[in-house]
Amino acid sequence: MNDDVDIAVNDPLALESQLCFALAVASRSVIDAYRSELEPLGLTHPQYLVMLALWEHGTLSLSGLGELLMLEGATLSPMVKRLERIGYVRRTRNPLDERQLAIELTDDGRALRDRAQQVPIAMGKKFQMTPSDITRLRDAVGGVIDAARAAQ
Numbered sequence: 001m002n003d004d005v006d007i008a009v010n011d012p013l014a015l016e017s018q019l020c021f022a023l024a025v026a027s028r029s030v031i032d033a034y035r036s037e038l039e040p041l042g043l044t045h046p047q048y049l050v051m052l053a054l055w056e057h058g059t060l061s062l063s064g065l066g067e068l069l070m071l072e073g074a075t076l077s078p079m080v081k082r083l084e085r086i087g088y089v090r091r092t093r094n095p096l097d098e099r100q101l102a103i104e105l106t107d108d109g110r111a112l113r114d115r116a117q118q119v120p121i122a123m124g125k126k127f128q129m130t131p132s133d134i135t136r137l138r139d140a141v142g143g144v145i146d147a148a149r150a151a152q
Contacts, residue, residue, distance in 0.1 A: 023144070033126055037119045041112060042086055046079055048119070050103075051088065055113045059104040061094070088112060 015021055031045045038048050053068045054060065060068070066076050080103055083089040088109035094100035124134060 019144070023141075034119070034123065037122050041115055041119075047083055048116075050076070050079060050083060051109065051112065051116070054089065054103065054105050054109065055116075059102050062091075062101040062103060065103055083109075 011017065034045050034048070038045060041048075043051065049069055050065065053065055057064075057068070062073055062076060062080065065071075065080075066073055069076065080089060080091060084091055087106055090104050090106055092102050092104065094102055124131065127134075129137070
């Protein structure tokens with residue numbers, strides 16, 4: 001019998017038994033691996049996620065962007081401001097509702113999408129995973145996310 005399995009069965013509080021530990025280490029490791037691909041684009045990983053959402057959905061309200069990314073406005077707002085300072089997005093007030101802030105891509109932000117096309121390809125190579133491997137893993141993690149949100 002594998003010693004790792006024995007630890008998990010015999011000690012449910014062993015670090016190696018914890019799903020939260022495995023996911024936390026995986027998250028940090030994946031984000032660190034993205035860094036070298038995103039630095040030439042002038043983006044951090046969270047900023048990359050904002051740009052992905054805008055490339056896919058177009059102009060979004062700050063609250064809509066937060067819902068997509070599952071982030072609070074207090075976390076998202078400074079990130080969007082930094083993207084605006086580097087010229088990738090523009091923040092404007094909705095003329096129909098001044099309380100709503102619209103986030104839209106600039107020409108430079110739209111053009112960045114072409115350069116970003118290589119990021120998923122490079123990451124698949126780094127992780128030695130095929131697109132179908134990545135899809136299966138993403139779907140499995142999505143199941144964990146759904147279960148965790150349902151449990152709250």
